[in-house]
Amino acid sequence: MPSAFEQVVRNTLQELDCGRELVPVRSLGHSASFQPYCLLVKEPCGSVFWKPRFQGVELSIRDILEPDAPEPDAVQAGPFHFHDAVDGRLQGSVELAAPGQGQLAGEAAMSSSSSASMHLCLLSVPPCTWTALRQERRLRRPEPQILRQLRRQGRNLYVVTKALRTQREVEVTSTQKREGAGRFMLPTTMCLQGKGQGHLSHKRTITIPSGSILAFQPALLTMGSDWEVVLFPDKRQKTFGPPQEGFLSLGFEIFHRGSGGRIQSDAAAWGSAPAEDWQGLQAEVAERAKGLCILSGELCGQLRGGLVEVLPEEEALRGLEELLEQGLRSGHVPPQSGPVGIILGCLSLSDGRLVEELTEIVLYLLGALAALSDTQRGLLAWGLETRALQAPLSLVGSVLEQSTPWQLRQPVSLPAWLLGSSWSTEAPAWTLLEECGLELRGDAPHVSWEPEAQGQLCALYACLALLSRLGEAQ
Structure with a gap:
């Protein structure tokens, strides 16, 4: 949250x-x-x-x-x-059974x-x-x-x-409280069956x-x-x-x-400014992602490893942003150690001069990351390391597309498969959305769109798209 x-x-x-x-x-x-x-x-x-x-x-x-x-x-x-x-509570259950093949059942509840x-x-x-x-x-x-x-x-x-x-x-x-329970029965020579349950409570003051x-x-x-x-x-x-x-x-x-x-962007460096809608966002992000193609697979891997380390660290991200901005003004960056040094090495030539096109893309990414919460950046680091960003990217894209025009409050229904193996507020993909202020509504995958979430969600989409492109490189 x-x-x-x-x-x-x-x-x-x-x-x-x-x-x-x-x-x-x-x-x-x-x-x-x-x-x-x-x-x-x-x-x-x-x-x-x-x-x-x-x-x-x-x-x-x-x-x-x-x-x-x-x-x-x-x-x-x-x-x-x-x-x-x-004060609210949501509850749901599911049961699967096939003649002669066993039975699976589960239920979950969330209150806040x-x-x-x-x-x-x-x-x-x-x-x-x-x-x-x-x-x-x-x-x-x-x-x-x-x-x-x-x-x-x-x-x-x-x-x-x-x-x-x-x-x-x-x-x-x-306060938040989450509960879950499940049971199974498999007809074999010994008839296997089992059940389990658990809960999680969280209170903040x-x-x-x-x-x-x-x-x-x-x-x-x-x-x-x-x-x-x-x-x-x-x-x-x-x-x-x-x-x-x-x-x-x-x-x-x-x-x-x-x-x-809205403030005028740096679109002049990338051609004409896109329309400020879902199609415009897609076009803007795709243009940046395309610029990453000049990186070799080895450099993509190094850049990915450096970003995994700095994504959860707000101060490291801010320091990297300042170094890149100074490097663009002065023409070169001084040597650095650690993950920041690895990232700078991927963006600069042997004489220390930054490759301007790549640097602008990374600065764009850093600007989007700054709009996110600590929790979101931590989940992005995990997703980048495990290459598990495609499902969250599809989920966020679906929300932005269906909520157009973004200025209106409206319900948005989502296919359950976009949330991963289960419709659960514990899923990382859902947590990314929840951090933008979008809350689960009803028993089905459903959110109520809030216009105030647009900026943060657009930034999240840009981060997922760019980091996914890095994750695709071999």
Whole structure:
């Protein structure tokens, strides 16, 4: 299941953010980085099909402006009281019998419950506050070192303009219980028969402190001779780029989670941007997967082995991504040890220069992996090592195809064979889907499609397709 924190955020935004203006915070540990006025950078994601990631830079806007003074208080809306309680149970059974050939029978049940009660408020910085700040304060000179680094890298900088914050401490409890039983009887000279049963219970409790941010709204910050929070930016507008003529200031470049506000991808490097639907996703991923064909079977094996080691390690993946981005800018990468060194060796020539086409594909994969949970990455590592990714790939593809258009909530029925040998929530293929927030419904293979799952599920499909291609190489 998704983390208890992620589930609470998702359920809350369904009620309080119908316009999908807010970006959910994915980790409680990073919540403090998304307070109003905090500065953020956007990590590359490489595709329009999954959402960009924002990361705090440990600065607020007062740290880059002078004179140094506290920011004005944000305007508060609320409080909102949100209580969410879920209690459900699913049960099914199957029996197979043939005259004179024996009997097999089994049954399974799953129950789950969760409860959370929250008091929330929405903090926002209105346009008039930005107007006043811009008139009163100028960019600090010399600028902080982190701004110089971002300028050299050509990275954009964002500022938090809205934040959904808890007003009281919240305790979230979720429980899951799974039970199963089976029996068999085989008519032989000794008449063999047997039976078995088991259960698994799991309870999680987390405490979300008062003042934690659950979701936020970022805006583009531009810096030239002066600074601005941008209203209707040209798509080419950059934080450190030259000012655009006819450019309107004092507003927000808002990143919606809906289809109208996706960030432009690096499609220019791969031809025209695909349509943002199931066919477009297939075409985009197939184009990347085709680029892996230039690798020999031996190099595919080495790359596969290195990825198996780093997939479960978020820090290793982030470090690999930074090395590849730096390598593309500088033209070469320094030697590395361990699985990261193996991966870099597969992507570079003897003189240390990266093969750009292969590096872009791996960066695309890393961007998709960053959209997944730790559990999903661990299962992908297991599937890559055992070459058991084809069934999950078919399952995820079937869900995405049948749920089109992705913006509508709707039921999706699935063939049971896609889930492996049994229709069970223990199956790895199902767990991959469950981590995206899709839950089992009814006695048959059936899910209720949630539009919020689209980005993560598209990223999962891309990962499965690319890793499957590596697994096919001999």
